Amino acid sequence: MRLLPKKTGKPYPVKHYVNIMLFILFTALILDFIISYASISIVKQQSTRYLRDTADLYINRINHDFAYINHYMGWTLANDEIMKTMDKSQTASTEFLKSNTQLHQRFTELQKNYGQGYNFFFYIKNKDFFLNCAPLSIQYPDYLELKKQVISYTQDKNIYERFYSEWTPIHVKNKYFIINIVPYNDSYLICLISADELIRPLRAINLGENGSVSLINEKRESISTPIGAREKQLQQNTFKPALPSLVQSQTTVSRQFSNASFRVQMIIRFGTFEKIMVAQLLIILLALIIALTLCVVMLYFNKRVLKPIQSFSDNLAQLSEGGRDPDFESSKLIELEDANLQFKILIEQIKRFKIDIYEKELDKQRIQLDYMKLQIKPHFFLNCLTNIYSMAQMQMYKEIEHMTLSTSKYFRYIFQNGQNFVRLKDEIDHVRVFLDIQQHRYRNAFRYQIEELIDTQDIHIPPLVLQTFIENAVKYAVSRVSEVQISLSVSRLIEHHEDMAVIRISDSGPGFAPSILEKLVSGHPLDQSDGNHIGIMNTLQRLELLYRRKAEIRFGNREEGGACVTLIFPFHPPESL
Known part of the structure; x- marks a missing residue:
């Protein structure tokens, strides 16, 4: 397809080509803006969906762990001969100490399966005996404070509804822990895990430079420790997006635990997408500058370039119609004379391209094999x-x-x-x-x-x-x-x-x-x-x-x-x- 007339006649003005170029360029700029915006939105949606799926998987795993640990402690209290022996024996007796060692070994294995962050304790009310039954991951002052609180909780008649049916957050020495107390007669088994330890895997996810993960209680208060000043600012909602009208820079994903009075909240910050949008706008501005420059160049080289090209096109038309070689002797551009030789070489290359196409089909099969392999x-x-x-x-x-x-x-x-x-x-x-x-x-x-x-x-x-x-x-x-x-x-x-x-x-x-x-x-x-x-x-x-x-x-x-x-x-x- 030729842009210039086939035969000598009135040439199109440069403005005609400039208008075509500007129309195409303007259309391309609009499409570029739409595609860029759509791409950012799609990436953001996919990232959010991925994080939601990740949060769901994590919540399901924790729910399963909570349910199993709760059931295990309840079964141990109700059916295990170890607890019955400890309940009947004196705390200084050999039977009591032997049963205590067996109980410690059993819950140590349980702790190995579910993580060192889980702490297990047992309390015999009628003997006023409180001790951990697995290695501790909390400090001793926290242990003493926890002991006081647990003993006070056992005095509450609603301990079953408050601590057994739900995993509940408690405040110990300026830190939040998640606790589950299983009562049976005057014996209690307690499981405790730090709120920060519970969400540690989620904090390893990249939520953006200013993203955060926290546990929220029923009062919508954070019960996890903020990591650095940035996360504190996030919890106070002090971050303001640079382009609020184009890109929503914050997305909140919240998931509720089953049998628990708290939920996990993930704040995803998309500051990177704002930078991408700024870069896209700069690209559009650069394209406009280039378009204006091209218009000036086309006006300047009208007589020196466009007319010789028109003559070259006419000669190619003669070659297409009559099959004879074009005459470039009157051409004012040496480069166009050299193009004649390149055109002949191009014909030979077309023949080789047909062979290359076949070889590329073979390469495509090899790539497919490598992919599956x-x-x-x-x-x-x-x-x-x-x-x-x-x-x-x-x-x-x-x-x-x-x-x-x-x-x-x-x-x-x-x-x-x-x-x-x-x-x-x-x-x-x-x-x-x-x-x-x-x-x-x-x-x-x-x-x-x-x-x-x-x-x-x-x-x-x-x-x-x-x-x-x-x-x-x-x-x-x-x-x-x-x-x-x-x-x-x-x-x-x-x-x-x-x-x-x-x-x-x-x-x-x-x-x-x-x-x-x-x-x-x-x-x-x-x-x-x-x-x-x-x-x-x-x-x-x-x-x-x-x-x-x-x-x-x-x-x-x-x-x-x-x-x-x-x-x-x-x-x-x-x-x-």
């Missing part, structure tokens, strides 16, 4: 860290060394492997590392056996294929009820005059569900909406792209119980990718 579930890494942390708490140093080394080997193999095919021996070694990691987690819940042939070790297969099905076996077959056997065997088969490697993965678990097995056997895709079956479907797609139906996967359930997956690969991988 390198998908890693982040929760696996977090589980590894959690296991190492648990071992550290139990002082299992040798197990920590082995677990750390296995985890390092596991992720080194994943991150350093950028090929489409790897040796079968390396893939099986990676599976061993994965199973060793899982054995640290499940202990004696499963055993595994790997059988491989020497002449099949150098076969090349796609990476992480075996791990997908081994991981599926661990996820769905392994339980802590009975020991599960996981087996991996490699054999050789000649099919259609071609050497094939047969890899069989089986387990002694419950096997595939009938509905899932029916879809796998018939080749229908599995439902991935809930985040399950992604690994199996990705593996099937990878094998289809790499082998073009020369590889085969068979799914089934064993007669003696358990799932069985058989993979058949050619000895020599295809070279198309």
Whole structure:
């Protein structure tokens, strides 16, 4: 499409082109402003939604912890022989001291599971005996003040409604704590946690430079300690946004705990978005300045540039119509004469571009394979860290060394492997590392056996294929009820005059569900909406792209119980990718 007339005639004035340019530029500026504002709003909404979901997950976890601890203390008071022995025995007797030690050990384990921030105490009213039954995370003066308050609370007839049915904030030595008192006859079990400790995980979230997290009681007062002067100012609402009409700089997320008389409040500050808006306005202003400058430039170079370009366009039209080379001898610009040669070179480049398009399609397939190949579930890494942390708490140093080394080997193999095919021996070694990691987690819940042939070790297969099905076996077959056997065997088969490697993965678990097995056997895709079956479907797609139906996967359930997956690969991988 040509902007200038095909034949010699009345030329368009420069104003015509300036108007077109200004119209396009003005439209682009408006679109840029709309898109920028929409982008800021969308990012803000998504960030707020993410923080709300995070708060909901946190609240649900704390509600579960509160409910379990409350139930555990109630059951201990009502049914545990330890408490009955302590209630009947004298405080200086051997039976009382032995029961006290057992109770301390039990609640120490409970504290390890739910965090050192939880403090546990018991009080026997008729013996006036008050003592902690787990390691303390509060200072001794706070302990003495708490003891006085708890003893006074036990005199209240409404202690059941006030402290047992709800987790209630109390004020001890200028600090707020959350307390739950479980009464049974004249015995009481108490759980206490600092308000600041309760919201410590939420304070680790990035809520903006001026964001804050706090606990609010029924009187809408903050019962958590502000962090620095900034958070104090936030609680007093002294922050004023720079652009209140364009961007709302503050969003408040509030969530109520169940069985508690307080709630968590997250104040999200979006000062960064105001800076983005200012930057967008500066960009628009800069574009306007550039547009005015271009208008002056176009007027200045009208006779020196536009007219020679019009002549050049006419010559190109002659080339398009008659097929003969254009004549640039009368051109006043040497650059336009050079453009003739570049135009001829361009024709040759177009031919090469067609070949490049085909090659880019192949690259696109490679990228798709790499994406599916390198998908890693982040929760696996977090589980590894959690296991190492648990071992550290139990002082299992040798197990920590082995677990750390296995985890390092596991992720080194994943991150350093950028090929489409790897040796079968390396893939099986990676599976061993994965199973060793899982054995640290499940202990004696499963055993595994790997059988491989020497002449099949150098076969090349796609990476992480075996791990997908081994991981599926661990996820769905392994339980802590009975020991599960996981087996991996490699054999050789000649099919259609071609050497094939047969890899069989089986387990002694419950096997595939009938509905899932029916879809796998018939080749229908599995439902991935809930985040399950992604690994199996990705593996099937990878094998289809790499082998073009020369590889085969068979799914089934064993007669003696358990799932069985058989993979058949050619000895020599295809070279198309």
